[in-house]
Amino acid sequence: MGRKASRPVQQALFELAEGLYAQEEEFWARGRRVAGLDEAGRGPLAGPVVAAAVILDPARPVEGLRDSKLLTARRRRELARLIRERALAWAVGRAGPSRIDADNILEATWHAMRRAVSRLTLAPAAVLVDGRLRVPGVGWPQRAIVKGDRRCASIAAASILAKVARDSAMIRADRRYPGYGFRLHKGYATTAHLEALGRLGPSPIHRRSFHGVVRVLDLAPTSLPLGPPDPGATPGS
Numbered sequence: 001m002g003r004k005a006s007r008p009v010q011q012a013l014f015e016l017a018e019g020l021y022a023q024e025e026e027f028w029a030r031g032r033r034v035a036g037l038d039e040a041g042r043g044p045l046a047g048p049v050v051a052a053a054v055i056l057d058p059a060r061p062v063e064g065l066r067d068s069k070l071l072t073a074r075r076r077r078e079l080a081r082l083i084r085e086r087a088l089a090w091a092v093g094r095a096g097p098s099r100i101d102a103d104n105i106l107e108a109t110w111h112a113m114r115r116a117v118s119r120l121t122l123a124p125a126a127v128l129v130d131g132r133l134r135v136p137g138v139g140w141p142q143r144a145i146v147k148g149d150r151r152c153a154s155i156a157a158a159s160i161l162a163k164v165a166r167d168s169a170m171i172r173a174d175r176r177y178p179g180y181g182f183r184l185h186k187g188y189a190t191t192a193h194l195e196a197l198g199r200l201g202p203s204p205i206h207r208r209s210f211h212g213v214v215r216v217l218d219l220a221p222t223s224l225p226l227g228p229p230d231p232g233a234t235p236g237s
Contacts, residue, residue, distance in 0.1 A: 180193065
């Protein structure tokens with residue numbers, strides 16, 4: 001039983017080991033910079049969606065890059081520090097719950113991705129994007145790569161930075177809005193989160209267009225608390 005359970009992870013690591021820098025080397029051979037772009041936080045019921053863009057330095061490789069989902073939280077933080085130290089450029093962009101609710105999660109994700117790329121201090125020749133879709137409004141040529149966070153070093157690096165940045169934001173949210181357990185579940189729809197949501201009502205960082213939150217609001221009595229106000233909220237952030 002244990003051997004079968006480990007196969008998906010072993011396969012993922014094999015995919016990473018085989019040609020992880022192939023996409024980058026195609027550009028580096030021509031003396032061009034290339035950025036990886038990925039996001040974290042499309043699925044949770046609360047908090048921002050966060051994107052990161054990374055331009056790796058061929059002269060300063062980062063050992064151990066992986067899809068962020070295959071790493072422990074501690075290892076992600078360690079790699080994030082190395083990426084920030086060694087990359088030629090990196091940047092993070094966010095879209096908050098108000099934008100997610102106003103636009104939809106896909107448009108908000110693209111907004112965060114555009115922000116991340118636009119904040120790079122160096123211009124890339126191209127952008128490698130995780131997934132099947134290119135990002136509208138990015139001013140450089142793009143290449144969409146399915147499972148890019150497992151097949152491309154730059155995208156793997158971006159996935160790590162995005163995940164670490166988002167986790168840090170949710171840990172801060174846990175201090176600001178105690179009782180929901182954001183530190184533990186990071187806004188995902190765990191049983192504990194749904195129970196807290198039903199008991200406390202939505203906080204200012206909950207995504208009110210998401211089914212799990214809508215359901216709580218639909219079933220709740222009119223006296224359901226709406227959580228504490230957010231004096232620092234910025235519309236559309």
